[in-house]
Amino acid sequence: MENSMTVSSPEAGTSPAVAIRGVNKIFNQGKPNQVDALVDIDLDVQPGEFISLIGPSGCGKSTLLRLVADLLEPTSGSVTIHGKSAHQARVDQDYGMAFQQSGLFEWRTVERNIELPLELKGWDKAARRQRSQEMLELVKLPEFAKHMPWQLSGGMQQRIAIARALASHPKLLLMDEPFGALDEMTREHMQAELLRICAAAGTTVVFVTHSIPEAVYLADRVVVMSPRPGRITEIVSVALGRDRSELTREATDFFARVTEVREALRGIEMADHAKGIDDR
Amino acid sequence: MTDAERQRRRTRIRRASMFAVAFVLVAVSWELYKAVGPEKGGTIFGTRILARTDDRAMPHIWDMFSRFSESEVRGGEDSVFVVVLRAAWYSFRCALAAFVAGSLLGIGLAVLMARFRFFERALMPYLVISQTVPIIVLAPLIFSLMAYNSRELASKTWLAAVLLGVFLAFFPVAMGTLRGLQTTPSAPLELMDSYAAGWWKTLWKLRFPNAVPFLAPALRLAGAAAVVGVTVSEISLGVRYGVGRLILSYGQEATSDPPKLYTAVFGAAALGLVMAAVVVGIDRLLMRNRPPEAV
Numbered sequence: 001m002e003n004s005m006t007v008s009s010p011e012a013g014t015s016p017a018v019a020i021r022g023v024n025k026i027f028n029q030g031k032p033n034q035v036d037a038l039v040d041i042d043l044d045v046q047p048g049e050f051i052s053l054i055g056p057s058g059c060g061k062s063t064l065l066r067l068v069a070d071l072l073e074p075t076s077g078s079v080t081i082h083g084k085s086a087h088q089a090r091v092d093q094d095y096g097m098a099f100q101q102s103g104l105f106e107w108r109t110v111e112r113n114i115e116l117p118l119e120l121k122g123w124d125k126a127a128r129r130q131r132s133q134e135m136l137e138l139v140k141l142p143e144f145a146k147h148m149p150w151q152l153s154g155g156m157q158q159r160i161a162i163a164r165a166l167a168s169h170p171k172l173l174l175m176d177e178p179f180g181a182l183d184e185m186t187r188e189h190m191q192a193e194l195l196r197i198c199a200a201a202g203t204t205v206v207f208v209t210h211s212i213p214e215a216v217y218l219a220d221r222v223v224v225m226s227p228r229p230g231r232i233t234e235i236v237s238v239a240l241g242r243d244r245s246e247l248t249r250e251a252t253d254f255f256a257r258v259t260e261v262r263e264a265l266r267g268i269e270m271a272d273h274a275k276g277i278d279d280r
Numbered sequence: 281m282t283d284a285e286r287q288r289r290r291t292r293i294r295r296a297s298m299f300a301v302a303f304v305l306v307a308v309s310w311e312l313y314k315a316v317g318p319e320k321g322g323t324i325f326g327t328r329i330l331a332r333t334d335d336r337a338m339p340h341i342w343d344m345f346s347r348f349s350e351s352e353v354r355g356g357e358d359s360v361f362v363v364v365l366r367a368a369w370y371s372f373r374c375a376l377a378a379f380v381a382g383s384l385l386g387i388g389l390a391v392l393m394a395r396f397r398f399f400e401r402a403l404m405p406y407l408v409i410s411q412t413v414p415i416i417v418l419a420p421l422i423f424s425l426m427a428y429n430s431r432e433l434a435s436k437t438w439l440a441a442v443l444l445g446v447f448l449a450f451f452p453v454a455m456g457t458l459r460g461l462q463t464t465p466s467a468p469l470e471l472m473d474s475y476a477a478g479w480w481k482t483l484w485k486l487r488f489p490n491a492v493p494f495l496a497p498a499l500r501l502a503g504a505a506a507v508v509g510v511t512v513s514e515i516s517l518g519v520r521y522g523v524g525r526l527i528l529s530y531g532q533e534a535t536s537d538p539p540k541l542y543t544a545v546f547g548a549a550a551l552g553l554v555m556a557a558v559v560v561g562i563d564r565l566l567m568r569n570r571p572p573e574a575v
Binding site: 066071090099106116117150 | 465467468470471473474475476477481485486489492569570571
């Protein structure tokens, strides 16, 4: 059944984790409030790769993430995940997702929050419980299984949300500014934790952020996007290696990449002014 | 015991004592006015302003309470207390049935309206209008329809009273639940979407639990509405055994036996209090494990 639905490409073994081909997204097409959210997007994400999407607000980075997640449908073009259509990938729960708001269910204990995706997949209780324990170990909060989410700090809640996103061991993790609401110290700590967790599991990550240092610190490649209409203007390879620590944040190479991304973003701003577009 | 628990306990004791103090205050001012007020009532500039204070209009508090222990009718076996208690218990069961059925109906309607916009648009105006019809008018109408359709139902005035309790109780529950279902935040909704969870799964796992904090206060209103609906219909229909009927018939004896009416009124008040306690219990149960600021 599953095979008939999967479009297997000739190079299935080496197919990209995410393949975005010629994607356009137009909201309210044909109406006065039409918005060209994304134009001609092409992007391949390799298995195990960490991609940051960065750009000013309104550049469509969250929209692009939602297209990959099949929470939105592209107006034209295609999105495939490990060779499957994005829709099929969603139905099969091939990816995990985390948002800026942790989105934890306040009426469920921490462990039952983590078990939610497994519950929907029809796992039995014992298997769910075992997996949620493992996930709690992974995010280093094993003693909080029976707590209610609102009894935890914002950073801990976000870690639980990540544990939930990873509970079914997806190969792909989609994150929309997951650390946006955290203070700087917690944020840096969470970034390091995320790298550790994803490296351990070999997870591919697409990470939306508007913080330049965050994008650079986390990513193998930073995808810089521009607004009106949303398009990819530059892809910066970070090449800081896989072993990143607090020292990485102080390395010359790190600053060089941060500058590169910053200049790419500034280029967008300059272009905007040249076009005489008023942002405010 | 933690500090927070001690604090909570202290507030609870304070609230309970305030309740008692308020009751005593009402009783004291009643007796005070009776003592100093004009027996035949008072007129100021030709307008009757001060109520009569004679024993017929304002019996002594202690007379009301002592009336409980006397027999209901001269030479009767049962004391007023037993009769009122029996009637209140009878009405309570009707009100509880109305509360449960009304709540289920309200939740069902809310789910339908949340699921199909069509239902919301079609039903909502009628639901709002339905609440503007006075039940004292509706009660005889419903009952005569019931009686006309089935001879069996003609003897079941209580059923008409329950139906009218349902009629009042479902409304706040439907509104509260609908609001709760519709105000589910987008992040968890997208999350459920990302799991490819269908509408009913999302309802059960997310929307419905999300609606619970809206449901809890709606249930309080529904509990009160059920009591009002049942007792008022009892008065309107003269439901035998009910506390509403008791108020009606004791009211007719008010000239000769003024305190008696008040015993039935206390009975009705007790019925309302017990219903309130039931609803608070449900509230506690529903809101356990919720963040303290939401409770």
